[in-house]
Amino acid sequence: MCTSIIEIAPAEGMAKRGDEWFSLSHTVVAYDHARHAPLGDVITLDFINAGLEPGARAGIELTLETAKELYAALDRAIAAAELEEAEVRGKGAVPSLVRAA
Amino acid sequence: MAFYKGMTCENVTLKGDQGTPITAYVAKPSGSGPFPGVVLVHHLPGWSELYIETTRRFAHHGYLAICANLYERAGEGNPDDVAAKVRADGGIADAQMIGDTEAAVKWMRAEPNHNGKVGVFGSCSGGRHAFIYACQRKDVDACADLWGGRVVMGKEELNAKTPVAPIEMTKDLGCPLIGIFGNDDRAPSPEQVNQHEAELKKHGKPYEFYRYDGAGHGIFYWHRPLYRPEQAMDGWSKVFAFFGKHLAK
Numbered sequence: 001m002c003t004s005i006i007e008i009a010p011a012e013g014m015a016k017r018g019d020e021w022f023s024l025s026h027t028v029v030a031y032d033h034a035r036h037a038p039l040g041d042v043i044t045l046d047f048i049n050a051g052l053e054p055g056a057r058a059g060i061e062l063t064l065e066t067a068k069e070l071y072a073a074l075d076r077a078i079a080a081a082e083l084e085e086a087e088v089r090g091k092g093a094v095p096s097l098v099r100a101a
Numbered sequence: 102m103a104f105y106k107g108m109t110c111e112n113v114t115l116k117g118d119q120g121t122p123i124t125a126y127v128a129k130p131s132g133s134g135p136f137p138g139v140v141l142v143h144h145l146p147g148w149s150e151l152y153i154e155t156t157r158r159f160a161h162h163g164y165l166a167i168c169a170n171l172y173e174r175a176g177e178g179n180p181d182d183v184a185a186k187v188r189a190d191g192g193i194a195d196a197q198m199i200g201d202t203e204a205a206v207k208w209m210r211a212e213p214n215h216n217g218k219v220g221v222f223g224s225c226s227g228g229r230h231a232f233i234y235a236c237q238r239k240d241v242d243a244c245a246d247l248w249g250g251r252v253v254m255g256k257e258e259l260n261a262k263t264p265v266a267p268i269e270m271t272k273d274l275g276c277p278l279i280g281i282f283g284n285d286d287r288a289p290s291p292e293q294v295n296q297h298e299a300e301l302k303k304h305g306k307p308y309e310f311y312r313y314d315g316a317g318h319g320i321f322y323w324h325r326p327l328y329r330p331e332q333a334m335d336g337w338s339k340v341f342a343f344f345g346k347h348l349a350k
Contacts, residue, residue: 002225002250002288004258028189033318035146035181038326046185054178054186
């Protein structure tokens with residue numbers, strides 16, 4: 001497939017390449033044929049810094065199933081993190097999250 | 102005489118779109134020629150080793166061949182990373198590709214042992230680009246579009262970099278076209294290939310399409326699971342026969 005399925009989001013954080021960490025500017029999510037993984041079509045995640053040279057990139061190619069599992073795991077971790085933040089920072093936890101905990 | 106002839110390969114600098122210097126890999130068969138020429142338009146994974154190798158493949162078959170780095174403006178690095186950076190920037194503009202490819206065609210036509218005929222060849226996004234070029238410029242004699250996606254585009258897909266769906270340019274196609282497609286592909290889907298074929302027929306354009314069962318996208322990519330050896334060998338024979346016919350002096 002030659003898809004146009006691409007999502008670009010601003011990113012704040014760092015990623016590692018070899019022994020070196022670099023700061024991020026964007027996360028790019030795409031669905032297209034794999035460039036490296038011995039797979040067909042894949043979800044690709046590129047953590048990049050658009051202001052640095054092209055090598056400032058942590059790239060990942062995942063099967064659709066793996067991407068879904070990652071998405072669910074992120075969802076759970078983010079929900080837990082928001083609850084933690086609400087409790088620790090005293091911002092007032094969302095009631096539904098309190099019950100879920 | 103040896104069955105296999107030698108070749109010379111090197112990088113050259115072209116004056117690309119807007120006069121920007123870009124690098125191109127060239128492969129020239131040994132001998133005095135005159136040789137037909139092939140301009141390769143690389144795919145979305147960039148100015149990759151596969152395309153450099155394919156450039157040499159054409160030289161091996163007796164063509165002067167050149168493949169410009171359309172992603173040079175994104176910076177230096179592993180083609181994989183450069184391509185990722187281009188993707189993050191929303192790809193390259195079709196107009197910029199035209200300017201860069203035109204520079205490669207001009208380089209070809211200035212070669213002293215060139216026979217005066219030029220084919221343009223591309224796969225994936227390069228197939229789409231090759232087709233656009235053959236519609237927008239009249240300086241190529243044959244065009245090979247291998248599984249070029251997004252020839253058919255919805256209005257919602259159009260933007261400043263890709264303002265016109267290539268299928269809308271079909272009326273301006275200036276040379277014969279060969280298309281190689283896998284029937285399991287979804288971009289382009291068999292239905293989209295049908296639409297393109299109908300448009301070519303409507304405007305009376307010379308074309309030949311080959312559609313392979315048991316194959317999807319990237320049929321020729323020997324390093325990918327997409328590779329289909331039987332269909333690839335047949336497809337290559339079709340491409341060489343097509344260029345042999347239209348690029349002979």
